[in-house]
Structures are given as structure tokens and as C-alpha cells.
Amino acid sequence: MTLSAAVSSPQPVDAATVAEIFRRFEAANPEPRGELDYTNPFTLVVAVALSAQATDVGVNKATRALFKVADTPEKMVALGEDELREYIKTIGLFRNKAKNVIALSQMLIERFNSQVPRTREELELLPGVGRKTANVVLNIAFGEPTIAVDTHLFRVSNRIPLSIGSTPLAVELGLERIIPARYARHAHHWLILHGRYICKARKPECPRCLINDLCRFEPKTA
Structure with a gap:
């Protein structure tokens, strides 16, 4: 930039x-309020990760059906990468994003007891999550005064x-x-x-x- x-x-x-x-x-x-639709901290992480180089409107259209079937890390892993791609195929870079969402879901299960961490450093360990995404999650999900640029x-x-x-x-x-x-x-x-x-x-x-x-x-x- x-x-x-x-x-x-x-x-x-x-x-x-x-x-x-x-x-x-x-x-x-x-x-x-942010304009991405979500139901819990996990779906917020996923929505923000999917929104990179995509519009909030486009992401919301894709996640409306996705979050009905996969609103926890366990459900997302069970859904699998191939099925996830079908839900998000209208979003730019959907193949790589699907890979990251499955990987971050697996990490949440294995490393964070299926809970979204509440520090920027831990959030940035998740695949596909950078500083901006971490700041959005900290602000919206946990009320922290972070600034997502x-x-x-x-x-x-x-x-x-x-x-x-x-x-x-x-x-x-x-x-x-x-x-x-x-x-x-x-x-x-x-x-x-x-x-x-x-x-x-x-x-x-x-x-x-x-x-x-x-x-x-x-x-x-x-």
C-alpha cells in the first residue's frame, strides 16, 4: 500500500x-458496527479471514449458509476442505482461504481448547490471520480498543x-x-x-x- x-x-x-x-x-x-455477519468469536475469525481482498457483502452471502452447518472449529474440520470450498467459491482466493480456515480450526481445537484466543500474538498464530484480522476480532468479539487498518x-x-x-x-x-x-x-x-x-x-x-x-x-x- x-x-x-x-x-x-x-x-x-x-x-x-x-x-x-x-x-x-x-x-x-x-x-x-462492523458489517460482517457472525454468530460467535469463531465465526467472526472465519468471516474476517475470508474478507481479505473481498467485500463484506460477498462474504456474508457465502457464510450465511456456511455458518448454519459449521459454526464451531469441530464442525468446520468435519465439513472438510473440499466441502468448504463449495460454500465459499464465490469469494476471491477461495481455495487458499478454505485451506487456512480448516487449518486454523484444527489449531483452535488442538492448541486452544476450541476457544478463540484473546491476545493478538496468539491470534496471529492462526493460519490466515494477520494483524488486521486479529485487531478486528479483539475489538468486536472482546471489546478491546484496537484499530484495524x-x-x-x-x-x-x-x-x-x-x-x-x-x-x-x-x-x-x-x-x-x-x-x-x-x-x-x-x-x-x-x-x-x-x-x-x-x-x-x-x-x-x-x-x-x-x-x-x-x-x-x-x-x-x-
């Missing part, structure tokens, strides 16, 4: 502006700018330093949703933006 045209200013906004940005996000959407959040953070960085990790660590504690749990949801529906990559909808007057991104759209 590169910054390309995302960076609009050499200096991030100040602390008071950061606080006002998140105050407005909270006022508009007090309880933001996807392409939307990366773009928004660099545009405003909040945390400027050339890598997702740099942006994540920068945001952790500046986001007020009261907003930390929901911060990544607000930024992701803002990037997905308002601050779009090709044509941001600046007239609809509730932080238009605080954002330094240029050129804004009319």
Missing part, C-alpha cells in the same frame, strides 16, 4: 480537532490527516497515540465506515461529510 495522493498535508490536525472529529462521529453513530481507514487517516503513514502499521500506531481514550473502542469502525460511504477513493462526497470543515484534504469535491 502506498500513500499516492492520499496525503494532503505534512502535519496532522491538532489534538482539539481530533477530539472534535470523533465527537461528531459518536454523535452521528453512537454504536457503530484497512484500505478505507488508511486513506481517511492520511487524508484528514489524523495519522500520516506509508504503511498500515504506521497509521495504526499513530492513531493509537492521538485518539482520546473515550473514543478508542469505536474509532476504527467510524473511520472505516466514513471511508466506505463518504470519503471514497475516487470521488469523496465532501458536501455530505460531517467533518468537512475540519479536514485539510484538497481538492475537496463540490
Whole structure:
């Protein structure tokens, strides 16, 4: 991932502006939610792992039937890789993802007593689970104030700018330093949703933006 045209200013906004940005996000959407469907921490891990290079809508269509028959590690292993591929074949990279889901299910059974671990380090041991996936699971399943940097959040953070960085990790660590504690749990949801529906990559909808007057991104759209 590169910054390309995302960076609009050499200096991030100040602390008071950061606080006002998140105050407005909270006022508009007090309880933001991720858009992946899941029924428990295990199905959340699977859904997030499947969502890499795929849309949430596409993943939800595939997992709607899958999670009815395989909502535990044991059921997923029993389903097997061949059958799993049939459920998720509409998702990009489905063959490799099926392999990883079976492997992570097996690891959960053998190493974690079929329970999804609650630390980033342990989550990242699971096949197909990287830092972003681990952060999503920690945040949504366990209420941890983690920040999962996807392409939307990366773009928004660099545009405003909040945390400027050339890598997702740099942006994540920068945001952790500046986001007020009261907003930390929901911060990544607000930024992701803002990037997905308002601050779009090709044509941001600046007239609809509730932080238009605080954002330094240029050129804004009319």
C-alpha cells in the first residue's frame, strides 16, 4: 500500500480537532458496527479471514449458509476442505482461504481448547490471520480498543490527516497515540465506515461529510 495522493498535508490536525472529529462521529453513530455477519468469536475469525481482498457483502452471502452447518472449529474440520470450498467459491482466493480456515480450526481445537484466543500474538498464530484480522476480532468479539487498518481507514487517516503513514502499521500506531481514550473502542469502525460511504477513493462526497470543515484534504469535491 502506498500513500499516492492520499496525503494532503505534512502535519496532522491538532489534538482539539481530533477530539472534535470523533465527537461528531459518536454523535452521528453512537454504536457503530462492523458489517460482517457472525454468530460467535469463531465465526467472526472465519468471516474476517475470508474478507481479505473481498467485500463484506460477498462474504456474508457465502457464510450465511456456511455458518448454519459449521459454526464451531469441530464442525468446520468435519465439513472438510473440499466441502468448504463449495460454500465459499464465490469469494476471491477461495481455495487458499478454505485451506487456512480448516487449518486454523484444527489449531483452535488442538492448541486452544476450541476457544478463540484473546491476545493478538496468539491470534496471529492462526493460519490466515494477520494483524488486521486479529485487531478486528479483539475489538468486536472482546471489546478491546484496537484499530484495524484497512484500505478505507488508511486513506481517511492520511487524508484528514489524523495519522500520516506509508504503511498500515504506521497509521495504526499513530492513531493509537492521538485518539482520546473515550473514543478508542469505536474509532476504527467510524473511520472505516466514513471511508466506505463518504470519503471514497475516487470521488469523496465532501458536501455530505460531517467533518468537512475540519479536514485539510484538497481538492475537496463540490
